[in-house]
Amino acid sequence: MSKLYLVPTPIGNLEDMTFRAIRILKEVDFILAEDTRTSGKLLKHYEISTQMHSHHMHNEHKSIEGILKRIQAGETCALISDAGTPAISDPGFLLTRACVENRIEVDCLPYATAFVPALVNSGLPNDKFVFEGFLPVKKGRQTRFLLLAEETRTIIFYESPHKLVKTLGHFVEYFGADRQVSVSRELSKMFEETIRGTATEVLAHYTNKPPKGEIVIVVDGNRKA
Template sequence: MSILYLVGTPIGNLEDITYRAVRTLTEADYIFCEDTRVTAKLCQHYQIQTPLKSYHEHNKDKSSEQILKLLEEGKQVALVSDAGCPCISDPGYELVNQARENDYRVETIPGPNAAITALMTSGLPSYKFVFLGFLPRHAKEKNEVLQKWMGRESTSMIYESPYRIKQTVRAIAEIDPERKVAIGRELTKKFEQVETNQIEIIEQMLEDATIPQKGEFVILIEGVDEASQEIHWWEGIDLNQHVETYINEHDMSSKDAIKQVALDRKMKKRDVYESYHVQE
């Protein structure tokens, strides 16, 4: 039977893989992976001899065609990422849709995830959380995403590279210098580190290399307790002034400002739009 397997793999420690995952990778006809050199190390460790083929952001369309042809021939194909679960901040969901549209079976073999691992260790609230993946690189877009989600109750989970970790932490501190955050790096590896503290202290730890800029990072931002937020910065100004503040002080378009005001005040965007444009 043709099956597309989505297989979770270790995020660091090679022992963090299930018996089912090893069996699936062993029995599959082909393993498609981000970097064949990375997956080859895992296969060598578990004596898996299944042929490896590449599937990544730059060749996913061509590779998807190849995978669908193999499924048409009755083959069993496993898809993995370099670390963690395929399709999570990695390409793959388009392939899953194509496989389903062609009535091929899709089976998931779950495994480790860096964001969840960090959340478990951080001590931050874990009943509500939102995964944001990698933030936009440009400062304006990054700040808009942070402004939007830091006003929610949910703990926000972000992936970041060692090259941009300081800039992202600074952006969080500028929005709320009192906010509690956690930084996780080298998760499940020998030098695993998870630090939870106020953002300004975390920022200083990055500056003095108490938190080295090495490895891939997970940033967790504690959500706000909305029940205790009785006073908002925009209370005392009317709806239209609220919109104008975002336009003039945050360099937002009127469309984005209206959307943000609707989120702030828990209103329908249409009502804010009509109120703002009536004054014109």
């Protein structure tokens, strides 16, 4: 039966791949990958020989029509990102929406994405939270911080290593020096670490020790609001 599968992949440790995900990737007619070189290593590890095509933020607008035609013709497709669940700060939303609009079945396999373990091991309240993903680089950045300064729920961000210190500095400026922050780096990988403390303390740590790798930041909500 033709459909689109959204298949999460490990955020670091290849042992985190599920049995079902491996089976689906072997059974579908073709796989859409954010970076075929990165995904090629995963497929090779699990001896998956399914045909793979590139599908990323720079070509997804142009490629969707062709993908829909293949699925409507009876083929099954799996979409994977470089790491984690497709459409969570990665390509996937546009294709999923197009499939839904064209009454094509979409099946998203359950799996944790990077922010889930970062949130859980932060020690900060996780009964209510808001996922912000990546902050605006320039336009709208200050406005976003001003709005989030009043947010009472725990806030989750993704950040690149070369922007982390700048972002932590903005936390001190807009959220306050004593706001609790947890930074998880390289989750599930060999050099995984989580640094917790006030915004000032975490800023000082990474100012003295420049970070590397994938980063998730968890920030306590405004308890004074």
